Amino acid sequence: MGRISRRDFTKTALAAGSIIAAATPISLAAPASIIKRKIPSTGEAIPIMGLGTNRYGVGDSAEARATLRDALARFQELGGTVIDTAPGYRTSESVLGDLMHELGIREDLFIATKVDRDSGPDDSLAQTRESARKLRTDTIDLMQVHSLRDWKNNIPLLHELKRDGKFRYVGLTTSRSSQYQEMEKAMLRHDLDFIQVDYSVEQRAAAERLLPLAADRGMAVMLNRTFGGGRIFDAVGDRPLPAWTAELQISSWAQFLLKYALSHPATTVAIPGMTKARHVDDNFGAAQGPMPDAGQRKQMETFFDAL
Numbered sequence: 001m002g003r004i005s006r007r008d009f010t011k012t013a014l015a016a017g018s019i020i021a022a023a024t025p026i027s028l029a030a031p032a033s034i035i036k037r038k039i040p041s042t043g044e045a046i047p048i049m050g051l052g053t054n055r056y057g058v059g060d061s062a063e064a065r066a067t068l069r070d071a072l073a074r075f076q077e078l079g080g081t082v083i084d085t086a087p088g089y090r091t092s093e094s095v096l097g098d099l100m101h102e103l104g105i106r107e108d109l110f111i112a113t114k115v116d117r118d119s120g121p122d123d124s125l126a127q128t129r130e131s132a133r134k135l136r137t138d139t140i141d142l143m144q145v146h147s148l149r150d151w152k153n154n155i156p157l158l159h160e161l162k163r164d165g166k167f168r169y170v171g172l173t174t175s176r177s178s179q180y181q182e183m184e185k186a187m188l189r190h191d192l193d194f195i196q197v198d199y200s201v202e203q204r205a206a207a208e209r210l211l212p213l214a215a216d217r218g219m220a221v222m223l224n225r226t227f228g229g230g231r232i233f234d235a236v237g238d239r240p241l242p243a244w245t246a247e248l249q250i251s252s253w254a255q256f257l258l259k260y261a262l263s264h265p266a267t268t269v270a271i272p273g274m275t276k277a278r279h280v281d282d283n284f285g286a287a288q289g290p291m292p293d294a295g296q297r298k299q300m301e302t303f304f305d306a307l
């Protein structure tokens with residue numbers, strides 16, 4: 001603490017009528033209007049637009065890191081906090097750790113990573129320590145079991161480490177409907193602060209049982225693959241947005257897909273993968289303004305199914 005964070009700098013610059021505001025008018029006004037939702041287990045409010053980093057494993061390439069640094073800086077300037085990574089995403093944890101350090105923004109962010117080992121508690125513990133080292137942080141905000149890996153042993157271990165103050169929250173992730181039954185079992189057996197699941201207008205199966213169960217069990221829901229990994233953009237192609245999306249203040253297909261996913265009442269935050277600042281700008285457009293109601297959600301599904 002004691003130094004001015006990048007977000008505070010942005011606010012100061014805006015208050016002073018800086019030219020930064022004139023250069024990027026849409027987004028710099030945004031942080032105050034970004035929708036936040038509460039994590040049920042604590043009541044802590046987090047912005048609904050997060051960031052997924054499974055494409056941040058670029059190693060030492062200065063050029064690739066510069067592009068990612070721009071995206072990350074933009075994300076933080078716009079009021080984003082929640083970032084998801086994993087040891088399994090090649091060098092993503094180290095790259096993210098270095099970029100946060102260079103930008104001096106770690107304390108503004110909510111960092112989520114994962115454990116994916118199945119060789120016993122010592123090995124899993126060692127992996128969580130290695131993640132903290134790479135991310136250059138003492139405390140990881142959210143530690144998740146990656147794709148249910150050895151969840152029967154890893155969840156109790158993560159709870160123990162949470163009690164020791166190593167993490168603030170514990171979660172469990174999946175991105176495949178073939179794992180939903182097992183996921184349900186784990187959600188019934190353990191108290192979890194978060195679940196992470198794939199959910200999009202194209203892949204709606206999580207809404208059948210997992211999302212209602214998360215709501216019942218008081219678990220925050222983080223959404224991955226809201227664009228189907230990017231595939232959904234190919235499905236919509238260069239079609240224009242339907243006229244009725246204007247009342248939802250939707251101006252791109254990405255915003256359509258994000259507003260659909262985030263308007264499910266059980267959801268807390270989406271973590272679209274974004275390696276480009278312009279995608280960050282676009283996606284934050286979906287974190288403000290009106291959200292589709294049940295009727296409009298149906299309309300979005302019908303439109304998409306007819307493509």
Ligand SMILES: NC(=O)c1ccc[n+]([C@@H]2O[C@H](COP(=O)([O-])OP(=O)(O)OC[C@H]3O[C@@H](n4cnc5c(N)ncnc54)[C@H](OP(=O)(O)O)[C@@H]3O)[C@@H](O)[C@H]2O)c1
Pocket residue numbers: 051052053054055084085146147173174175196223224225226227228229230233254271272273274275276278279280282283
């Ligand atoms: N089991 C698990 O725990 C699990 C599994 C899968 C994913 N995840 C997490 O979920 C995150 C998201 O999943 P994902 O990255 O695979 O899929 P995704 O978010 O559905 O799609 C990411 C793709 O969409 C593109 N994109 C983002 N914003 C866009 C925009 N406004 N317009 C056009 N294209 C846009 C990205 O491009 P650019 O990169 O060029 O910006 C990237 O190619 C991952 O990064 C990871 O953190 C977790």
